Amino acid sequence: MSIEKSADKINGDFRRKSILSLGQFTPQDIDILFQETPRMQTTVEGQQQLIDLKGQVVSLLFYEPSSRSYGSFASAVQRLGGGIIPVQNPEIVASVAKGETLEDTVRTYECWSDGIIIRTRNPGDAAGAAKTAQFVPVINAGDGIGEHPTQALYDLYTIREKFGRLNDLTGVITGDLLNGRTVHSLLKGLALYQNNAVFLLSPESLRLPPKDITELTNEGLRLVEIDSVDDIPRDTNFWYWTRVQKERFASLHNYEAVKHQFILTPELLRTRGNDNMLLMHPLPRTGEIEAAIDLDPRSVYLRRQMRNGLFVRMALLALVMGK
Amino acid sequence: MSIEKSADKINGDFRRKSILSLGQFTPQDIDILFQETPRMQTTVEGQQQLIDLKGQVVSLLFYEPSSRSYGSFASAVQRLGGGIIPVQNPEIVASVAKGETLEDTVRTYECWSDGIIIRTRNPGDAAGAAKTAQFVPVINAGDGIGEHPTQALYDLYTIREKFGRLNDLTGVITGDLLNGRTVHSLLKGLALYQNNAVFLLSPESLRLPPKDITELTNEGLRLVEIDSVDDIPRDTNFWYWTRVQKERFASLHNYEAVKHQFILTPELLRTRGNDNMLLMHPLPRTGEIEAAIDLDPRSVYLRRQMRNGLFVRMALLALVMGK
Amino acid sequence: MSIEKSADKINGDFRRKSILSLGQFTPQDIDILFQETPRMQTTVEGQQQLIDLKGQVVSLLFYEPSSRSYGSFASAVQRLGGGIIPVQNPEIVASVAKGETLEDTVRTYECWSDGIIIRTRNPGDAAGAAKTAQFVPVINAGDGIGEHPTQALYDLYTIREKFGRLNDLTGVITGDLLNGRTVHSLLKGLALYQNNAVFLLSPESLRLPPKDITELTNEGLRLVEIDSVDDIPRDTNFWYWTRVQKERFASLHNYEAVKHQFILTPELLRTRGNDNMLLMHPLPRTGEIEAAIDLDPRSVYLRRQMRNGLFVRMALLALVMGK
Secondary structure, eight states, X not given: OOGGGGSOOOTTOXXXXXBOOGGGXXXXXXXXXXXXXXXXXXXXXXXXXXXXXXXOXXXXXXXXXXXXXXXXXXXXXXXXXXXXXXXXXXXXXXXXXXXXXXHHHHHHHHHHOSEEEEEESSTTHXXXXXXXXXXXXXXXXXXXXXXXXXXXXXXXXXXXXXXXXXXXXXXXXXXXXXXXXXXXXXXXXHTTSTTOEEEEEXXXXXXXXXXXXXXXXXXXXXXXXXXXXXXXXTTOSEEEEOOOOGGGOSOHHHHHHHTTSSOBOHHHXXXXXXXXXXXXXXXXXXXXXXXXXXXXXXXXXXXXXXXHHHHHHHHXXXXXXXX | OOGGGGSOOOTTOOTXXXXXXXXXXXXXXXXXXXXXXXXXXXXXXXXXXXOTTTXXXXXXXXXXXXXXXXXXXXXXXXXXXXXXXXXXOHHHHSGGGGTOOHHHHHHHHHHHOSEEEEEESSTTHHHHHHHHOSSSOEEEEEEXXXXXXXXXXXXXXXXXXXXXXXXXXXXXXXXXXXXXXXXXXXXXXXXXXXXXXXXXXXXXXXXXXXXHHHHHHHTTOEEEEESSGGGOOXXXXXXXXXXXXXXXXXXXXXXXXXXXXXXXXXXXXXXXXXXXXXXXXXXXXXXXXXXXXXXXXXXXXXXXXXXXXXXXXXXXXXXXXXO | OOGGGGSOOOTXXXXXXXXXXXXXXXXXXXXXXXXXXXXXXXXXXXXXXXXXXXXXXXXXXXXSOOSHHHXXXXXXXXXXXXXXXXXXXXXXXXXXXXXXXXXXXXXXXXXXXSEEEEEESSTTHHHHHHHHOSXXXXXXXXXXXXXXXXXXXXXXXXXXXXXXXXXXXXXEEESOTTTOHHHHHHHHHHTTSTTOEEEEEOXXXXXXXXXXXXXXXXXXXXXEEESSGGGOOTTOSEEEEOOXXXXXXXXXXXXXXXXXXXXXXXXXXXXXXXXXXXXXOXXXXXXXXXXGGGGSTTBOTTTHHHHHHXXXXXXXXXXXXXX
């Protein structure tokens, strides 16, 4: 969790910076990014071709399966006029299969491209890649149970789009708080703003590590661990539901025991929700949301949230790599 | 086989329509598509860059192996100025690996792209995807043993290119008529026109289902099941040979027993063919055509038929997604 | 090793030629290619969009894992304004999975694209593909233990960039000289120029085949097999270190016995090197170079050599496929 220490702070200048952790961002940096985002929405909806990345090529190095990060970044680069080098499963299709290290793979792909977007299995891998890369920026698209900063950025954008602010908010985060990298990054983001509180609800074995609780609390975020959906206060601004991640369990038995401990149902929403809230989820999901919730106007996980993901990632690429 | 019922008829307007089945097309719709096709051929051969899809990105979601559909659609989109999100084997590389449903995957990819081209394992999956997608058109690139409408469209184009018409034709279709989706779609296409007849020749276990025979016959197509190559009439317009599809058999023994029951040989062509016919095959092939046939001027499966596939698919994309 | 015989000599005209072997090139051809290369470097570094391949699409058919060839060609095509059809592992994702032959796959992809870049498992496959393809050029990106001509071309470019010439050079090539296709192509390249000498150092079981030694010697290349790093003369112009290729061994035991027989260390460089030499490696590497060497200013394998790979491949594509 010391990823942010090895990466440069943005401090108002995104150009050629690697993006590894929410810890690099100040609220002012996030403001700059969010000011750039509506231009992306407008052009995508108008099917206009942007040229921010024209003449550039971006490597997509995905060591773990991905639909949202891979797909949205592949789209974002091309909508900005750039080209892509798609690499899914480098263990099979690339020289990793011949015993190549991550370092050499990164050095190789920075020879072909003007930027690298990377998803890896181990926390810190993206920071390592950024340290290895001497010439091009690296964007962390999820490093195991570490961070997923661009996910958190578009989650924050979605919250701000709804409430017009990122301070004075109360939310609930449910699911795998131990292994969920999107959770780790989102909490860091909320801690940047004044007077936010998050209620944490997870299986006993998947609680947010005490070290994280201490750090985030020290930064001013109010964290309240609760044991039951009955403890959710009625007046929250958002519920951020997450999946218990099967791929992080060594034992299938342990996974089965907790995977559906907390389910988002219409009944729960009636008893613990309110009319003006957001229902969010980073996806993928595997049964922790009842189908009826999809149609609820408060739910944004199937469209608004992901759609913002495309726009925010485009804005980030334009700021980091654009001319 | 009721896929077409859930999809809108085209009725002269392709814009933003999902393309799931030959059943959506009238002869007039096919005329519109075929009138657009020569422009594609001219520009491809002139290596000109079209801009019909400029500013757009298309997802290629391929759940089954594919060379022709994947490759030709990837080419078509880019030749029209669009970008691609290539996804092959989503069970391995995408969130399907984490237990995501096809519905959620479709919802996700429609957030990143302006259209989805999908190949799936199960009949009806493409129609299901089109129903799930709320914002972008879905094009069926083969749904298991269901349909493969764009394949049938370029088969029809190839026949019309040769004979100048799609009525008053007699053909032979050989191979796996039970599981062959290209056969199912082509027969639907031929049934749209007057006075067509098809001789059906297949292993006993792989005959066209009686329900299909009844439906197609009711639509006016003359179908004649024959038992031997000796029953092929000499004056047919086309032979449409197909592969017995190993991947549809549960038992390898059953596959081996029938895979090479009907082989297209020079001798057969001499005894049952004529000078003005077309030799077609949707490919891939696995031994059911003798090598010498490749050089026969009547054979179009290695170039003309596939090349038309590129042009017709480009025309379809331009009509469905173009500005 | 008779690949070059089935392919046309370039003789000053690259247009639409398949590129299969160094044997197709004269020194004059290599001059033409290298004169085109700096334009590529300038435009890549200026992030300008070239249009040499605008309106064209190139198939990347990779039957073996690849990072350098796949990535650099994917980048090169798009930097020249073309589109790509990326196919990695066609045995899994393409119709090869249904039993399709390489010939039919090539015929198929030449219907969709204006050129094919192919990596295969067996020597001669690329030449076979070029023979099969009737309409588009084929570029060999490595055919098993056969050749890898574009790798050798950028190795030569890197040497010429340093020394200003490709004659009167002395080099050392170390590693798997039996199975190393980059070695085979590089030696062919060096044999085109006057007065070159190469010291060959390999495990006993991985020596350059006598037939190759005879052929290259007849062409005027001086080859000296040495048994120990102690036999390396001090005044060489380049050391070309290579990996012992695990994937070419039937027995893991045999691989382990020889994989690290020759290691490039600072000590070796001090005792057998000189100040004005190049340290090269085609990568990937698996332990045969000590980490400290990476920082040595004489080493070019992590940046200069690969970066030249991008530029030379762009130049080649522009000459072969450009307008």
